[in-house]
Amino acid sequence: MAIxxxxxxxxxxxxxxxxxxxxxxxxxxxxxxxxxxxxGSWFGRRNxxxxxxxxACSRAWWRWQHKYMQPKKVGIxxxxxxxxxxxxxxxxxxxxxxxxxxxxxxx
Amino acid sequence: MLSRIALRSAIxxxxxxxxxxxxxxxxxxxxxxxxxxxxxxxxxxxxxxVRLGFLPEEWFQFFHSKTGVTGPYTFGVGLATxxxxxxxxxxxxxxxxxxxxxxxxxxxxxxxxxxxAAWLDxxxxxxxxxxxxxxxxxxxxxxxxxxDEKTAQWRAQGQELLVEAKKExxxxxxxxxxxxxxxxxxxxxxxxxxxxxxxxxxxxxxxxKHMVEWIxxxxxxxITPDQEKQNLDRCISDLAxxxxxx
Numbered sequence: 437m438a439i440x441x442x443x444x445x446x447x448x449x450x451x452x453x454x455x456x457x458x459x460x461x462x463x464x465x466x467x468x469x470x471x472x473x474x475x476g477s478w479f480g481r482r483n484x485x486x487x488x489x490x491x492a493c494s495r496a497w498w499r500w501q502h503k504y505m506q507p508k509k510v511g512i513x514x515x516x517x518x519x520x521x522x523x524x525x526x527x528x529x530x531x532x533x534x535x536x537x538x539x540x541x542x543x
Numbered sequence: 544m545l546s547r548i549a550l551r552s553a554i555x556x557x558x559x560x561x562x563x564x565x566x567x568x569x570x571x572x573x574x575x576x577x578x579x580x581x582x583x584x585x586x587x588x589x590x591x592x593v594r595l596g597f598l599p600e601e602w603f604q605f606f607h608s609k610t611g612v613t614g615p616y617t618f619g620v621g622l623a624t625x626x627x628x629x630x631x632x633x634x635x636x637x638x639x640x641x642x643x644x645x646x647x648x649x650x651x652x653x654x655x656x657x658x659x660a661a662w663l664d665x666x667x668x669x670x671x672x673x674x675x676x677x678x679x680x681x682x683x684x685x686x687x688x689x690x691d692e693k694t695a696q697w698r699a700q701g702q703e704l705l706v707e708a709k710k711e712x713x714x715x716x717x718x719x720x721x722x723x724x725x726x727x728x729x730x731x732x733x734x735x736x737x738x739x740x741x742x743x744x745x746x747x748x749x750x751x752k753h754m755v756e757w758i759x760x761x762x763x764x765x766i767t768p769d770q771e772k773q774n775l776d777r778c779i780s781d782l783a784x785x786x787x788x789x
Contacts, residue, residue, distance in 0.1 A: 449574035451581045458584075507587040508671075509664060512652055514590070516597035523641070527632075537635035543628065 443491065457498035596652075 442448075445460040470478055482488075504514035527534065592600035598615075606615040626632040 447574050450577050452576060452578075452583055455584045458581075502584075502587065503591040504593075505590075507590040508667060509588060509660075510590050511593075511660065512656065513593040513597055517593075520597055534633050534635060535630075537633050538630045539634065540630060543630060 455498075457495055457502050459495060 442454060443460050445462075446454060447460075448454070451460060464481060465474070465478065467478070500514075500517075504510070504517065594600060594603055603615045606618065610617070623632075627634065632638075
């Protein structure tokens with residue numbers, strides 16, 4: 437699988453038009469339905485290659501797009517989500533500088 | 544040794560080509576379309592629900608079963624309090640800028656949001672209609688063409704009826720012509736027979752007339768003066784006899 441290819445599991449004859457938000461491999465138990473003692477083995481089963489991680493991020497991005505950004509009657513919510521997300525992101529990456537602006541010595 | 548290298552290169556060549564085929568043509572791959580588990584993706588009409596402008600509804604549902612309605616809010620306020628109190632979130636000058644910006648964004652969203660949303664929805668509908676217009680027009684045209692075709696077929700059936708009627712008409716005309724000719728033949732034959740009858744009658748009459756004339760002529764020619772005199776005498780004697788008897 438080279439860059440720009442469909443995932444190996446995707447078969448156009450069976451799956452129809454490609455949905456970038458969808459995982460075409462064999463589905464595992466959703467993370468939300470795990471017991472605490474299963475979390476370790478669940479992470480053990482994950483594919484941790486860079487390509488798979490990028491694929492997971494891509495699917496998450498498209499799921500968000502399909503749910504909030506792409507519907508016909510889209511509101512302000514996805515823009516506010518982007519705003520809050522970018523604010524958080526930039527706050528975290530700038531935290532090393534921002535923490536010098538603390539007003540109190542003792543907490 | 545050499546043959547083994549050749550085999551290996553052939554295998555590698557083959558796998559490269561099959562990979563290319565798999566990548567470029569999706570129709571060659573076998574399989575039955577699974578519509579149930581992999582339905583065709585459809586664009587949603589309404590976006591996912593959010594609260595407070597950006598927090599997904601699912602987040603609140605996740606809390607709801609464990610903490611009730613106020614749980615997520617309490618969590619949010621508690622987290623914010625913790626972050627502020629420990630100065631993990633530092634309220635420097637940008638915080639107040641952000642606060643004022645947030646107020647402005649809130650007021651703008653409340654004031655202009657609904658009208659902007661209505662206008663945008665209208666524009667979206669207009670764009671979608673303009674995109675669908677050609678397609679709908681084509682569908683309408685094709686449906687009209689089908690209707691026209693059905694009407695044409697109906698008319699063609701009418702034409703069949705008409706042709707049937709015309710054929711019947713022609714048969715009637717043929718019958719009429721036949722009868723007319725039959726009558727004509729009858730009349731002609733009758734005329735000729737009448738002619739023959741008339742002619743025969745005439746000939747007979749003429750012959751009779753001639754015969755009578757001829758007989759009278761010959762009879763008168765055959766009467767000699769003696770006979771005439773004798774006859775006259777006889778007449779006179781008859782008259783005399785008649786006169787005596789009176």
